[in-house]
Amino acid sequence: MSCIFCKIISGEIPSKKVYEDESVYAFYDIQPMAPVHVLIVPKTHIASVNEVTSENSAVIAHIYEVAAQLAKELGVAESGYRIVSNCGANAGQTVFHLHFHLLGGQPLKTDMC
Numbered sequence: 001m002s003c004i005f006c007k008i009i010s011g012e013i014p015s016k017k018v019y020e021d022e023s024v025y026a027f028y029d030i031q032p033m034a035p036v037h038v039l040i041v042p043k044t045h046i047a048s049v050n051e052v053t054s055e056n057s058a059v060i061a062h063i064y065e066v067a068a069q070l071a072k073e074l075g076v077a078e079s080g081y082r083i084v085s086n087c088g089a090n091a092g093q094t095v096f097h098l099h100f101h102l103l104g105g106q107p108l109k110t111d112m113c
Helices: 004-010 058-073
Strands: 017-020 024-028 036-042 081-084 100-104
Touching: 004 024, 004 036, 017 058, 024 058, 036 058, 058 081, 058 100
Parallel strands: none
Antiparallel strands: 017 024, 024 036, 036 100, 081 100
């Protein structure tokens, strides 16, 4: 498979891992947009939010549980953080493997454009 996130999950491409369990892998973004910028991805290849179904949606709930845990561990839970998932090219999705950005560690912009 040519998916960069699948290659990171398999260890074919190195990453700075923050968390891993049987269904989720989290690692630091190589181009951080905040002092804390972690990507949280399902190990199963799901291209985008458009492919979430009743059969695979449990992993999304688990990703949010992991995000809350990581926010505490990384020291941003109290000050605040953002979780972002882009869906499609017009929204800025550049890797077509569902992923969630956990951003924090500084005041974040509030405008959407």
